[in-house]
Amino acid sequence: MGDRLWISGYRSWELSVHGDADPKLTVIKYLLKNELVTALEDGLEWVITGGELGVEQWSLEVALELRKDYPQLKTALMTPFTDFGSHWNETNLGKLEALQSQVTFTRATSDAPYQQPAQLSGYNRFMAQHTDGALFLYDTDYPGKAEYLYNVAIAESKRRDYPVKALSMDDLEDAARELSDNS
Template identity: 25%
Template sequence: MKKLYVTGYKHYEMGIFKMSDPRVHYIKQTIRDKLLGLIETGLEWVLLSGQTGVELWTAQVVLDLKEEEYDIQLAVIPPFDNQDARWSEDLQEEYQEVIMLADFYQPIYEGDYKGPYQFKARDKWMLSKTEAALVMFDENQTGSIDFFLKEARSYQEAHDYGLYYITALDLQDTLEREQMNDPTYWDQT
């Protein structure tokens, strides 16, 4: 697999409203672990639309990996121009930094938001340009990711397309592994 779409919940769908929330660290570490395994087996490009939450954090992880000299490229393909227009100033700054540092940036539609069809077009475009998707998903939590998953499962019926997941168990494993690697953790027992 050379090209992977990474997506998942938006920050507010997870109840995360500050980037200092400790859950962000564990989510990013879990994404990093998954990507490192895929890079070792030939992953070259991570594609995402740059929406807040999982996608923006993934972009930051990929940029960190590039700084560490991993051979990985980042493409940001938003559904339309100025998708960050209604975001908080902090999120806008993070997004602008990501698109500035990305290896490739190109909105699917020129101009501002016109309608929900742009999101459906984004999903179809991502499916047609990647070989698999890594999706942060919890069966017990609904969110905007449900629309992509419905489209992806339909796409799988006619195409060889992989769906990989980051689940609550993956996040719990990351948390426990990091706790066990912290020397102060063992002092508490």
Template identity: 35%
Template structure:
């Protein structure tokens, strides 16, 4: 049974997404929704993120939409440190504020601002230890920031009963083709 699923993936700039109107955002959200619906059949109760821009923001927004149909579905935002959003632009800060304000649970993992990269390592470990599975948008050929939690998840799976679900470029391509065929 998969009650708690951590979600992570690329940041917007890693995907070439520079505003929320990018059609790729809609496709990513559709794939996330499809995955969440499948996981709901497996007993999903919580989505857990660290509140990073990109896939994690979009996952929280999808949960907010799904809560109308699945009121028991909840999400937690657990940033690695205080004031994670401090250096973000105004629109990203507003999006973060909306996501954290509607979260069913919010708490930074450390009670101090950013100090060093170890806070991101600990965030990844925390997400894995406190979830039954990781849903990760990741492309093996591209790497990028999600490679760190992917590597940590691979190690974690060796010693624990844990599942890793990947959203790949092929998943996005198929969703885009389906969306296009629905249009016609």
């Protein structure tokens, strides 16, 4: 997957994950952790993602936890515009701000507040061009918001050596079984 891994995927509501105590979140983070540990053992240096509620924030939480065992791991939270998350409720905005304060690097790819959809497509291009591979918790049989990002990553993989791994619903079911067997 390379030194710099772009991670994205479903939003929390697309997976019906309601709150930090939702048992589905335990399975999702278990699967993400296993993927990241494998990537770390293969030389991963950076986890780079956005701040969307769901896979993006969860992957940062997992990466931050992994820094205890892999202190060389760096994390970046990139947003498409400067006022990203400003319309969220206080709880969700607080989670975003807490993550921004813990990551190695955070910045918006546009130096302006949201103005136009071009900022989003610019963000997508930036993420693909400034990473060495992508990991998505995204199943093409279950379309969602991450489809646009996933398609950008796939397009990048056709231009250069850019591995894209998509974790499917079957992968989540396997992780749930594995977790259940180990407990």
